[in-house]
Amino acid sequence: xxxxxxxxxxxxxxxxxxxxxxxxxxxxxxxxxxxxxxxxxxxxxxxxxxxxxxxxxxxxxxxxxxxxxxxxxxxxxxxxxxxxxxxxxxxxxxxxxxxxxxxxxxxxxxxxxxxxxxxxxxxxxxxxx
Numbered sequence: 001x002x003x004x005x006x007x008x009x010x011x012x013x014x015x016x017x018x019x020x021x022x023x024x025x026x027x028x029x030x031x032x033x034x035x036x037x038x039x040x041x042x043x044x045x046x047x048x049x050x051x052x053x054x055x056x057x058x059x060x061x062x063x064x065x066x067x068x069x070x071x072x073x074x075x076x077x078x079x080x081x082x083x084x085x086x087x088x089x090x091x092x093x094x095x096x097x098x099x100x101x102x103x104x105x106x107x108x109x110x111x112x113x114x115x116x117x118x119x120x121x122x123x124x125x126x127x128x129x
Contacts, residue, residue, distance in 0.1 A: 028085055031078040038075040041068075087112045 016022040041063075048059040062068060090112055091105035 024085065028082065031081060034075055034078050035082070038072070038079075041071075083116065087116075 016026045045056070045059050045063075049056040063072075087109050091108045094108060096103040096108065
């Protein structure tokens with residue numbers, strides 16, 4: 001039997017604080033916990049809607065609580081952060097070519113923001129009607 005010990009590379013708990021890239025990555029990954037909770041809250045609303053109108057109204061009343069409103073605002077900020085970071089990543093994920101010419105990264109990012117604006121305005125119009 002061998003008495004050799006495997007090499008375990010030491011890694012401190014704050015390894016991610018040494019690079020701006022890793023800081024953004026860890027913030028994005030940590031914020032997904034808030035977004036998962038937000039998704040569960042919306043699922044709870046759908047469940048209450050499936051039960052009865054009164055049940056859904058009680059869920060809506062709970063969502064008017066100041067704590068719920070603050071949580072929704074925090075979730076909105078994290079969702080915007082995720083959108084911005086995803087839009088920055090999209091050109092790396094989508095290698096688009098038209099007639100043997102690569103589309104510039106800035107064109108892809110700008111077009112995603114335009115599509116986001118169009119869809120957001122369309123949803124606001126639908127909700128307002």
